[in-house]
Amino acid sequence: MEQLQAGQYYTLPIDRLTAPGAYLKYEEQDVLLPNRYIPKDAKAGDEVSVFIYHDSEGRLIATTDKPHAAVGELAFMKVAMLADHGAFLDWGLQKDLLLPRSQQRNPPRVGQELLVYVYRDEESGRVAATEWYDDYVKGDTSLLQDKQEVDILAVRKTPLGYAVIFNNAYEGLIHNADAVMGMKPGQQLKGFIKQIREDGKIDLVPGKPGYQKIEGEAGRILELLKANNGMLPYNDKSHPDEIYSYFGMSKKAFKMAVGALYKQRLIELLPGGMKVVGGG
Numbered sequence: 001m002e003q004l005q006a007g008q009y010y011t012l013p014i015d016r017l018t019a020p021g022a023y024l025k026y027e028e029q030d031v032l033l034p035n036r037y038i039p040k041d042a043k044a045g046d047e048v049s050v051f052i053y054h055d056s057e058g059r060l061i062a063t064t065d066k067p068h069a070a071v072g073e074l075a076f077m078k079v080a081m082l083a084d085h086g087a088f089l090d091w092g093l094q095k096d097l098l099l100p101r102s103q104q105r106n107p108p109r110v111g112q113e114l115l116v117y118v119y120r121d122e123e124s125g126r127v128a129a130t131e132w133y134d135d136y137v138k139g140d141t142s143l144l145q146d147k148q149e150v151d152i153l154a155v156r157k158t159p160l161g162y163a164v165i166f167n168n169a170y171e172g173l174i175h176n177a178d179a180v181m182g183m184k185p186g187q188q189l190k191g192f193i194k195q196i197r198e199d200g201k202i203d204l205v206p207g208k209p210g211y212q213k214i215e216g217e218a219g220r221i222l223e224l225l226k227a228n229n230g231m232l233p234y235n236d237k238s239h240p241d242e243i244y245s246y247f248g249m250s251k252k253a254f255k256m257a258v259g260a261l262y263k264q265r266l267i268e269l270l271p272g273g274m275k276v277v278g279g280g
Contacts, residue, residue, distance in 0.1 A: 004029050004052055004060055007071035007120050007127035011049045012062070014042060024048065024062055033062040054126060056095055068092045069118045073168045074133055074153055076115050076186040079108045089116065089129055103130035113186065115155060138169045141200055147192055147209040154187040164204060166191070172202040180206050180250050207253060217249055217257040222266065222276070230276040235269060 004010070004026050012024035012031070021034040022042065033050060042048065050062035051070070068091055069075035077089040080096050087108045088096035099108070099116060108114060117133035120126070150166040152174070157163075161175040162183055174183070178194070192209040196202050208216060224247070225232055234243060236258065240251040247254055258274065261267045267274050 002027060004031060005071075005120065006053050006060060006125055007118060009049065009051050009070065010062075011047050014044050014046050014048060016044055017042075022048075024050065031060050031062050033064070037062070037064040039064070051093075053093060053095065063093060065093055067097075067118075069116075071118050071120045071127060072136075074115060074117050074165055076113045077129070079110050079112045079114065082108070082110060089114070097127065097129050099129040099131070103128065103132060105131040115185075133165075136169070137165065137171055139200070141170065141196055141202065144170070144193060144196060144202070146195055149190065149192045149209065150204065152189050152191045152204060152206070154183055154185050154189075156185050166202075166204060170202060172204045174204050174206065177252060178203075178205045178250070180244065182244065206250075217247075217253055218260050220249075221247065221254075221257055221261065225267070225274070225276050231273060232275075233273040235273055 010026065012026055014022045014033075015025040015030060016023050017038075021032050022038050023030045024033055031052065033048060037050075039046070039048060048062075048064065050064055051067060052060055052062055053067075055061040068077055077091060077097065079087050079099075080090045081088040086098050086100040087104065089099055091097035097118070099114070114131060115133065116129035116131055117136050118127060118129055119136075121128060151168075152164050152166045152172075153168075154174075155163045155165055158173070161173055161177075161179055164172050164174055166172050172193075174191070180189075189206050190208075191204050191206045194203040194205045234246065234254075236251075236255050238251075243249065243251050243254045249257070258267070258269075262269060265277055268277050
């Protein structure tokens, strides 16, 4: 019989409502969902999406709160408290997550944000964090493809751009020319694989691949133009900070989108900006 596993999500039916909360059913197991998490007007038979973890007494318990990361995921977490056997991280739940001393790169400080991988100890079933996430980042890129859409986590700034981890499994780089303004470590964003190099290194770009990306951002520009009487004081000579502040996109993406609109004869370029063809 399969057992409930701490550190992951389940959708479970309510078996019965009691004074301390709702008991959810999984195979032959019951797990408590405390009263404060029970959806309004919930009744026996209703299904609830929950996250399972161990409470302070070591019992499995359910919550509708979402942690910063589940088992198999990476996230930046703040050090909440230090203890002899490790550090406790703000996990986004009632109970903090243990970062064992053996899983620390350097002695942490309270308030420090650390990039950690969440794992489950196979023997105890307990969930913990490790800074040695390199062990879980895959080296085999044979299943990846150019233009594949991915989930990106920015890790650190480098001279070339931003080192990132994507799909909780691979390392990559967003070059400075492709980075969005205001990027910072810990930021999560959607993107796609720009290219997989011969040496196995992977370049990524925020947003959507190919013409689909241009269409989405071009559409946003058109909407803003029409909302401003068909004219805006921005063009390819505008400062990148001004473009990002107003449009929420990099100058490179802006120029691609404007170029697409111009080629479709939807806009006219002016010395001091642009306007919709026909006045909008």
